[in-house]
Amino acid sequence: xxxxxxxxxxxxxxxxxxxxxxxxxxxxxxxxxxxxxxxxxxxxxxxxxxxxxxxxxxxxxxxxxxxxxxxxxxxxxxxxxxxxxxxxxxxxxxxxxxxxxxxxxxxxxxxxxxxxxxxxxxxxxxxxxxxxxxxxxxxxxxxxxxxxxxxxxxxxxxxxxxxxxxxxxxxxxxxxxxxxxxxxxxxxxxxxxxxxxxxxxxxxxxxxxxxxxxxxxxxxxxxxxxxxxxxxxxxxxxxxxxxxxxxxxxxxxxxxxxxxxxxxx
Numbered sequence: 001x002x003x004x005x006x007x008x009x010x011x012x013x014x015x016x017x018x019x020x021x022x023x024x025x026x027x028x029x030x031x032x033x034x035x036x037x038x039x040x041x042x043x044x045x046x047x048x049x050x051x052x053x054x055x056x057x058x059x060x061x062x063x064x065x066x067x068x069x070x071x072x073x074x075x076x077x078x079x080x081x082x083x084x085x086x087x088x089x090x091x092x093x094x095x096x097x098x099x100x101x102x103x104x105x106x107x108x109x110x111x112x113x114x115x116x117x118x119x120x121x122x123x124x125x126x127x128x129x130x131x132x133x134x135x136x137x138x139x140x141x142x143x144x145x146x147x148x149x150x151x152x153x154x155x156x157x158x159x160x161x162x163x164x165x166x167x168x169x170x171x172x173x174x175x176x177x178x179x180x181x182x183x184x185x186x187x188x189x190x191x192x193x194x195x196x197x198x199x200x201x202x203x204x205x206x207x208x209x210x211x212x213x214x215x216x217x218x219x220x221x222x223x224x225x226x227x228x229x230x231x232x233x234x235x236x237x238x239x240x241x242x243x244x245x246x247x248x249x250x251x252x253x254x255x256x257x258x259x260x261x262x263x264x265x
Contacts, residue, residue: 028056029235030076032067034083034222035142035175036109036149036194040255041081041243048242055235063175065146071096071227078230079240081222083109083176084148088225098226098233105260106243107252109220110195111152112209114180119189123210128160130210131169131190139169140188142176148220149176153192155217183207195256221260 033041038061045057060067060077068087071077072094082088088103097103113123113130123130131139142150150172157163171187173179176194183191184203198209224240226233242248249259 026054026056027231028058029078029232029239030230031057031059031079031081031236031239032071032075032077033059033061033081034064034067035061035147035177036083036196036222037061037081037107038177039200040196040251040257043254044243044248044251047247048239051242051247052235052238055232055238057235057239061175061177063143063146064148065143066174071229074229076229076231077227078232078236079224079226081106081224081243082148083220083222085221085223086148088223091225091227096225096227096229098228098230101226103223103225104240104244105221105223106240107222107260108258109149109152109222110211110214110256110258111149111156111192111217111220112195112198112211114183114191114193114198114203114207114209116183116186116189116207118206123190123208127210128156128162128212131157131166132162136189137169138171138182138188138190139166140171140173140179140182140191140193142179142193143172143174147173147175147179148222149192149194150179152217152220156192156212159216199254199256222257 041059064082064087071091080088092103115121115123119135121130141153144150144154157166173182179191180193180197182188226236244261252259
């Protein structure tokens with residue numbers, strides 16, 4: 001059902017992009033973007049459009065696994081900004097890449113333990129052992145079946161030796177944005193979420209976080225891939241170049257990403 005809703009959303013976005021003859025001649029690039037990129041890309045998009053008024057970009061956010069499934073079923077995305085390298089590499093291997101395109105790394109993500117201020121706990125004091133406090137009744141993570149950030153959360157819990165004790169209290173968001181929403185609204189008392197989300201004003205205003213050491217989980221190397229089913233490859237390429245350029249790198253760093261560049265080995 002969630003997959004079908006995703007395809008319906010894509011259809012609505014594409015229909016809007018083709019609503020006028022002028023846009024039909026120069027359609028907006030449809031970008032599938034990992035949920036972890038929402039706030040960074042939302043900040044970056046207006047400056048991209050100002051720098052490139054000849055191109056239009058429409059962003060569709062979701063878990064990388066769901067985007068992968070949609071693309072394999074023919075969704076008309078121009079480019080896929082995944083939260084890992086594996087999903088776009090599988091798409092390239094199965095013939096979904098635009099001709100002469102390869103998976104390109106663009107950012108390295110990080111996870112944090114985020115705790116709301118009203119709980120009376122400082123995540124920097126006991127770090128992941130904070131999750132053993134009886135005040136933490138639910139712990140929010142992204143669904144590890146679809147979201148690389150969810151897999152990183154599981155890695156970190158297992159590395160710390162507390163996974164079996166915390167597992168009964170885990171609740172899963174469909175993507176990392178929903179996982180952050182759960183803990184922000186009080187549905188959970190703690191969350192293992194993306195640093196990029198913890199740095200947003202709405203999260204920073206009511207809670208604090210501890211950055212999980214990157215040695216505690218598999219590196220979150222994020223890659224993009226231009227896709228053959230899109231209708232505006234030039235706009236998609238321009239957006240990818242902008243993300244990897246000085247303006248894009250500045251925004252990525254502001255949200256806690258480590259910018260990456262170059263072709264994947």
